[in-house]
Structures are given as structure tokens and as C-alpha cells.
Amino acid sequence: MASITLSRVIKRYGSGKNTNQVIHGVDAEIADGEFVVVVGPSGCGKSTLLRMVAGLEEITEGEISIGNRVVNDLEPSERDIAMVFQNYALYPHMNVFDNMAYGLKIAKVPMDEIKARVDKAAKILEIGDFMQRKPRELSGGQRQRVAMGRAIVRQPQVFLFDEPLSNLDAKLRAHTRLEIQKLHRDLGITSLFVTHDQVEAMTLAQRMIVMNAGVMEQFGTPEEVYSRPATTFVASFIGSPPMNLLKNAPDAKPGTIVGIRPEHLDITPSGWALQVDALEMLGAERLVYGRWLHGAGDELVVIRCDEARDVPELGSTIHVTPRADRLHGFDAVTGKRL
Amino acid sequence: MIEHRPGLTVLSHIILLAGVVIVTFPLYLTLVASTQSAEQITQSVPMSMLPGTHALETYKTALFGGETAAGSKISGSAPMMWVSLVTALIIPLGKITMSMLSAFAIVYFRFPFRNIVFWMIFVTLMLPVEVRIGPTYEVVASLGMLNSYAGLSIPLIASATATFLFRQFFLTVPDELVEAARIDGAGPMRFFKDVLLPLSATSIAALFVIQFIYGWNQYLWPLLMTTNEDMYPVVMGIKRLIGGDSYTEWNVVMATAVLAMLPPALVVMLMQKWFVKGLVDTEK
Numbered sequence: 001m002a003s004i005t006l007s008r009v010i011k012r013y014g015s016g017k018n019t020n021q022v023i024h025g026v027d028a029e030i031a032d033g034e035f036v037v038v039v040g041p042s043g044c045g046k047s048t049l050l051r052m053v054a055g056l057e058e059i060t061e062g063e064i065s066i067g068n069r070v071v072n073d074l075e076p077s078e079r080d081i082a083m084v085f086q087n088y089a090l091y092p093h094m095n096v097f098d099n100m101a102y103g104l105k106i107a108k109v110p111m112d113e114i115k116a117r118v119d120k121a122a123k124i125l126e127i128g129d130f131m132q133r134k135p136r137e138l139s140g141g142q143r144q145r146v147a148m149g150r151a152i153v154r155q156p157q158v159f160l161f162d163e164p165l166s167n168l169d170a171k172l173r174a175h176t177r178l179e180i181q182k183l184h185r186d187l188g189i190t191s192l193f194v195t196h197d198q199v200e201a202m203t204l205a206q207r208m209i210v211m212n213a214g215v216m217e218q219f220g221t222p223e224e225v226y227s228r229p230a231t232t233f234v235a236s237f238i239g240s241p242p243m244n245l246l247k248n249a250p251d252a253k254p255g256t257i258v259g260i261r262p263e264h265l266d267i268t269p270s271g272w273a274l275q276v277d278a279l280e281m282l283g284a285e286r287l288v289y290g291r292w293l294h295g296a297g298d299e300l301v302v303i304r305c306d307e308a309r310d311v312p313e314l315g316s317t318i319h320v321t322p323r324a325d326r327l328h329g330f331d332a333v334t335g336k337r338l
Numbered sequence: 339m340i341e342h343r344p345g346l347t348v349l350s351h352i353i354l355l356a357g358v359v360i361v362t363f364p365l366y367l368t369l370v371a372s373t374q375s376a377e378q379i380t381q382s383v384p385m386s387m388l389p390g391t392h393a394l395e396t397y398k399t400a401l402f403g404g405e406t407a408a409g410s411k412i413s414g415s416a417p418m419m420w421v422s423l424v425t426a427l428i429i430p431l432g433k434i435t436m437s438m439l440s441a442f443a444i445v446y447f448r449f450p451f452r453n454i455v456f457w458m459i460f461v462t463l464m465l466p467v468e469v470r471i472g473p474t475y476e477v478v479a480s481l482g483m484l485n486s487y488a489g490l491s492i493p494l495i496a497s498a499t500a501t502f503l504f505r506q507f508f509l510t511v512p513d514e515l516v517e518a519a520r521i522d523g524a525g526p527m528r529f530f531k532d533v534l535l536p537l538s539a540t541s542i543a544a545l546f547v548i549q550f551i552y553g554w555n556q557y558l559w560p561l562l563m564t565t566n567e568d569m570y571p572v573v574m575g576i577k578r579l580i581g582g583d584s585y586t587e588w589n590v591v592m593a594t595a596v597l598a599m600l601p602p603a604l605v606v607m608l609m610q611k612w613f614v615k616g617l618v619d620t621e622k
Contacts, residue, residue, distance in 0.1 A: 056517050077523030089514035093536040102532070103522035150518075 002157035009062035040211035082151035259328030271321035430549035441504035
């Protein structure tokens, strides 16, 4: 059983007057074989959380369990985990084979077993031709695959990924994303994947943890996070262009924020009155930025039009109607979903 | 844009050649003098620039000792070269081991008084040799280490500069490498042996060369603490051959000097390959 349980996990740096709490109590249950993505902006604490699961950071308060064992006091090598780093962290003076075999050698695994595991991983990742090369002779994508191979041969209970795609160019990133998906389908190992990129999160996750400033704002499937965001932060973080969070929508109750995604607004003969302030033509879609006609400050409403529709002119008046079942309401003070 | 000015090229070549001549001329002179006989050197003014015919006997006398035509007894420098070699090997090896381990502790571990230890090491850089040589002699004498290999090399092993060199190098090793090794199950010493040591190969090679030459050229300290002729290094041997009340056999002096220059030159030439290889290799 390789589930991960996080129980009231808190992380503090410093002591006495200089204490800085960066993670404020996270509770989560990750099922065996699940692929969970932790997503959030820079500095939200997602890498710190991952490193606490790995054992590279002390757990100030709370408990983390892997399988049925509480791992708070265990060394990283005793937790039966493997980690893939953002900068690959390959040993520069060893060739690919030795890089992948190093952990197994230390664990005193017999040589033929090591060779068997390395060959199998090399076949899965298609790096069999590079076994004798050193990391500096490989491209970024190849190095990342070697790093994943090093993780696979350990046959761990849990895979930990720390923003592994951030150093790759866009095309390679998309390709490697698919490879990671395929790897998870084939091996079925519980995975915790940290990223700041919501596209990676939406495409790879079976469930996502959305973090903001050390707080877990929502833990759900991509579908849930997209269509029923728990807070205004989650609502604006997931989805591109971000959801409209409107204080000045007509008929809105005071003290609430109305949320509606740009793709759920239609330009209709009547409805909310807006003046077209700006246009962005993105090829497959067009973004129309509208300002409230009833003069409510400088709040902009973003509407996504698809190719078929005629684009309104700058400065013209338009009316939009939100799709009724796609409206969200948030408390203006707490940001939580109503 | 590559400048094409033949006049400048010729001028720079002339200057460089002049530099080469200035640097190698004394060496050439020494070599030539070692191949002549003592009378030829002292009696022909200026000394002949061409190699003489007495090379074999001069070098034999210089190495193994013997009696010269003028009747002076010369003790061979072979045993002294051996002393120099041993010291010149113990010092770099000891220094590298000690400073690598110190730097490793300072960079990768947190322990009480860590900062004080660091500053203490730094402070030793401020003490010039002349200040500490008296007390060092007293300590070595009271430990009974005079006239020994231990006494010649151990006081010269501890080095703040080498510790800093390795500290700076270890700081450039990315943290992720340490973490990957931790996850792989490598303890601190394992990490030191399997990861840090191979990565430091160039620094070690550079330090070895510099310290070998430093150890080989030690004069003041051996002069102070050796009274037994068997423990004299070769640089002291050269000095002793010159002057005094006996006739100076200049050809033997020059021959001994050439012999004394050979091992450091060899070390530098052999290690050069390592440097270049190491420089080409470094790219994480």
C-alpha cells in the first residue's frame, strides 16, 4: 500500500522572534497509485511540501505517512521514495549507467539485478543508446529522461517530481508531459508532482492540490477545480484567460463577487451593457475587453469569442449574457465560494 | 574583425622572443657551466657559452660524491634529493587530505562553534612565518621531532589557503546533487568519496603541483631544525657547496642545481595534462 497521508503538516523556519511559518496546516490523503499535482504560484510552499514528503526538510509539526508508516523521523533513503529534480541532479562525473545504478549499488543490490533493472528502465525511456555517455554529452530532454530512469530503477512506493519540466523548451515540455502520463499508466506508482504551470497540472493530474501562501485552497479533480473553484484564488489561477471576478455585476448581492469565465459569456442583443475597450486576436479565439457602461470604475470584463462570430468594434456598445449554470459567487471578504 | 598588421605581429614576436631569452638564459648558463671543469669556469673570462666535455664526471660527482681534481671532498646529493622528495610528497598529500576534510566539515555540516572554527582558520592567514617559526621550533624540539621526516613536513601541512580553496569549490557544487545522493542512500563520507572527490580532481591536481614545489623548495625551516647531514634537503646542499673557506667547485654546484630543478619540472609537465583534461571536463 503506497498511499501518502499528510496530517496537519506545518512548516516553520527560524525560532523565537524570527519565526516564519510557511505552511499552515495541510491535510490530504493521496490514494495508492494516484497521480497528484501540487500547483501554485512561486513561493506558495509547494516545493517545501514535496521536500517534507521526501525527507529533505524537517517537518515542524504534523505527520506524514507513506504506506502505513509514519516517516517523520526517517532518512530520505529509508522512505522508499524516488525524486526527479528540476535541474536533473545527475552526477556529472558518472556515465548514464552509473548514474542510474548508484542508489542500487549503495543498497547492495546484486549486479545482475542492477543490470536487469537499468536495462528495463532504459527501454521504457528509450535511452538505451546513451548508457556510456556522461550527462554533459546529453541534451536537456535526454538528461531528464535519465533522471526519471534513476527514479524508476529504485522501484519506489512513491515518485516525487519537483518541477521537472521547467527547464525544457515548450515543445519538449509537451512531449515529456505525454511521456510522464504514459509512464504513470504503465507503472501505476503513486506520484506527487509539483509545478507552477496550470496547464501541466490540468493535463497530468488525477487530482490537484492548489496552494496559495502555504494554505491548501482546494484538493479535487481538474474538473472540480475548474467548474467549482473553492476560492477566488483557485478561480483566477486555473483557466486561461482567468475567470472574471466582478464586483460590479448588475443584480449582484452586495458583499459578493460574481465569477464567470470568459468562455461562458455570450454576446447577445440584451443583457449586461459594456463598452468595448480592447481586443486581442489570438487566432483560434478572440478576447474582447469590455468596460461597464453604468460607469462602475475601471473593472474590465473579458469575453472569449470563437472564430465564427463577428468581432465587435472598438468603442462600440455590446451586451453580454452569462450562462446561468456557469455563474459562481464568492464572498468578497473571505474569497470563499458561497 | 581580425587585424592584419604584419608590423605589429613581427614586433610582438620579437618582444616575446626577447622574454624567452631573458628567462631561459640563466638556465642555459647553468647547464653549460655544469658541463665544464672548475678551472674552465673560473679562469676563462667571460665563461665559454658552449657546452664543455666534463659533463659525465661532473654529474657523477654531484650525485654520488667524491674527490675533485682540486682536492675538495664532496658529499653526493643523491641522499639529499631523496629527503627533498619525501618531504615534497608528504606535504601536499597531507595538506590536501587535511584541507579537504576541513572544508567538507565547514561547508556541509552544522555544529556548535562552527563560526568560531571558521574564523580561527582564517586568522592563521594573518600570522607571517617569521612570527611563528620560533614557537614552532620549540614545539617540534620538545616533541623530539628534530632531524626527522616528521619534523620536516608536519608543521608545514596545515593550511588555511588550501581549506579556502576547497571551501569555495565545494560551495559551487549544487545542493541538488547532495540531495540526490541523500535519496540514493549515500552517507556523508560516501558522498565525499563518490561525488566530491572525483569532482575536485582538478583542484587537487593544481594544489598538488603548487605544494610539491613549495615543499621541494623549503629552505628556512630545514635549515633551522636539521643538524644531521643525512636530513638535509637538496636546496641546503647547494648552498653548502658554495663559499666557505674551501675552493668552490662551481661546475658541481651548477650540476647539483640542475639536478635539483628536474623533479619539480617533471611534476609540472606531467600534471599539465591533468589540468587541461580537467578544465575541458568541467561542465555540470
